[in-house]
Amino acid sequence: YTPHLMVSNEAIKFNDLSEGADSIYWNFGDGNSANGTEVYHTYADSGRYTLNLVVYNAMSCVDSIQTLLKVIHPLVDVEITKTNASFTDGVLEVSCQIANWGTIPLTEIAFDLQISDGTSVVETWTGQLLPGSSILYPFKAKFRYSELTRPSYVCIEANPASNYSD
DSSP: BSSSSEEEEEEEEEHHHHSSSOOOOOOESOEEEEEEEEEEOSSSOOEEOOOOOOOOEETTEEEEEEEEEEEOOOOOOEEEEEEEEEETTTTEEEEEEEESSSSSOEEEEEEEETTTSSSSEEEEEEEEOOOOOOEEEEESOOOOOOOTOOOOOEEEEEOOOOOOOO
């Protein structure tokens, strides 16, 4: 089955790797079952479920395997792990490293950049940030300052768009 981390309300792909099986039966442990080599199942709630796979061949030989699955609620958890503000030739450029510590892939993140002079910019990143991975986001906006008006700090907030709450 894939993925190894099972999240409620997300489709999970189950594959039978048996050789010579003519009939394949899955019991997902939540009152649902399916037949086939490759099936998808969505657990409605978190919990522990006993998955049973039973295969039959043309000679009516039976084999089965059972495993305990742990299904968790989706969790959105992002962290800005590094912020970089560089000032070159009067231009301020800002970037940040963001990590996905949650249990679901993120496809959209709104970044809110605040600069010490009151300037505020919101930009949106779209893509795929998988759980356990990180990306570098360079802000598209550039800011011109003199050496005398150079900002003293920048602050960045990341807000992932999601159908789940954290």
